[in-house]
Amino acid sequence: MRQFRDPRTGRLITQLTDRGNNVHLYFTENSFDLSRPEIIFRSDRASKHERAPHENPHYNLFRLNYHTGEITQLTDEDHPVGSVTKTPDGELIAYLTAGKVKLLDTRTGRISVLYEDEGGYNLYSPSISPNRRYVGFARNERVRAVNTNVNYGGFKESFYQIKDGRITLARTDGSGYFDAYCDTHWLGHFQFSPDDPTLAMFCHEGPWNLVTQRIWLLDLVARRVRPIFRQDEQDSVGHEFWTRDGLIFFDNRGPGHDGTITSEGTQAVVKEPAPSEFRPYVGFVDRDGRLVRRVEMPYYCNHYHANPSNTLLVGDDAECLVLIDISTEQASLEVLCQHGTSWHTQASHCHPTWSWDGKRILYASDQGGRVNLYLLEL
Template identity: 25%
Template sequence: MSVNRIWPSEIVLHEDADTGATVRQLTGYRAHSHHFYFTNPGWHDGGKRLLVSSDRNNATNLYSIDLGTAESRVLYRMEEGWDVSMINCSADGLHVYASITEDMSDRFRVDYLRGYVGFRETWEARPLSRIVKASTDGSGGEFIFKEKYWIGHVNTSPTKPDVLTFCHQGPWDCVDNRIWGMNVSKGDVWKIRAPEEGETIGHEYWHADGERVRYHGERADGAAWLGHCRYDDTDHVENHFPGKTGHIHSNGPDLVVGDGGRVVRLWRRNGDTYEEPRVLCRHDSSAKIQQVHVHPRFNADGSQVVFTTGVSGYGNVYLADVPPVDSLPQINE
């Protein structure tokens, strides 16, 4: 498939049956398509385009969807034999960062995309992992960190070019410490929100200010909570968090989107706690494989949520408009 081939619009518009929210289906090719993991924004060209991955012509490639015309364009063709993990661009656009981990598939079966096969075994194996820094001008790259622990989820601050987070990947109740910070220019590495006895923590991401890192988890007694702190592991703020959730995203502390259960849901902060969640729209995705994980994420101004669902039989990418929160039905779980 040639780079820059333009595919015609596949957009389908509908109103959610439960809430009346406007939902746009952006992809409709009869194979899986999905937006980026929720820690990666995907929007570019001033919010006029959205990057997605799509399986077309028996290959998985990167596409850019024009949100005005809904045409998609091939940007990059993946070479065989590579497994890219969480590529993120620095705030100044000069570098991209990613983690790479030695291949464990010759020791045990590995299929993270379909049922997390080999997930625990990889954590137990303590594979050699590296964080890669590559220049966007094509001048080359370097390894900036390595250790014998499974590293994943390299997330760059959206405002600080030299600051990123990464995680120790594995079962949340087993890893030594989930979230780590790094100052690339100094080489400093530090823990962020070390868990207390019996706690689990994960699904970290950056607030839009590039100063604060958000995460969620459970206490030893099973109580769900939502927290955020400065990237230097100071000024921790943690709140009770009601209702089911899986992956969450927010641009700041006031409104959170998540994919728990069969619906895309919103939580609004009210003082020191969060209100019961409200339904934005249904997703009804099975989430049995990574390509149909919902992974909702707000756009920059919080007016829309992008998500993926396999409800049609194939994974497809959708955009839902966010109406006034009070107009949405509340979920009591």
């Protein structure tokens, strides 16, 4: 590890990793351990191959103590580890690899296979229920559109071609799995409610300006869905996640925004947004679909994450991480640091996330050519 001062703000930043590519959990999840000074992350440091972030690095799972710098390898998979989720205390970790959903019990080291696809579907967005009985995930039919993971390649094509998307639940005891919901859209961002194992959220994936209803709440008992935040014609909505108190956060950028950023600093699908008087805002919705808070933004970031009390947001704009105070009616912005990432792949997106106690922010950047992890303490 090394520490340095941000050249723009003077804030002290700790670079946690310095070899290979290192990627923390997606911003809808949380890499931090609830009770120990540790994070869970993916890295190709043990692969014995030097690969750029877009060259399909062979990732495995690791644990890092950000006080001591000690890193422990947790898996040794023959194929790269993809999306990852875990329980807040880090005891159970679910991950995707080679069409399988696997569950690691970090107390015993035991790894079990909960689901194995026969080749017809791609798997996305695993999530562990709060009662730890299920790992839920989205799976979508394989189509001819190839998502290269570089600058959202295949993003629009996948949106139009995928007509069979499913939410599947696998039992953590290994006794089987079942489809809880089937749809005619590309599904993603599956997330169990933080406090109710019978409720989950998912999205209709694709360019935000083309998706007419992004966020859906799934009742896993009744097997019914209902829209969360009903969209109008001008709404372009995305980057939804559950807050600690059980609300659903979303970002609404208005017409002409596809929710992406490329390494050229442009959108991937919308090339020339039409002029609009729409003012971007973020919102908090309850599980009945009521908009309980709307915070107008005179700017927008690529991702947001809320602190435990929903009074602060961390966001990543094109060049910097920013802290946004939303504790009052008018949001105020403070630059935290320059992140220096290229935005070339999903792995190099900053995806800043708060620690469970709201004292630290973890983010990624590929400045220097490889993805590394950085920690900022407030």
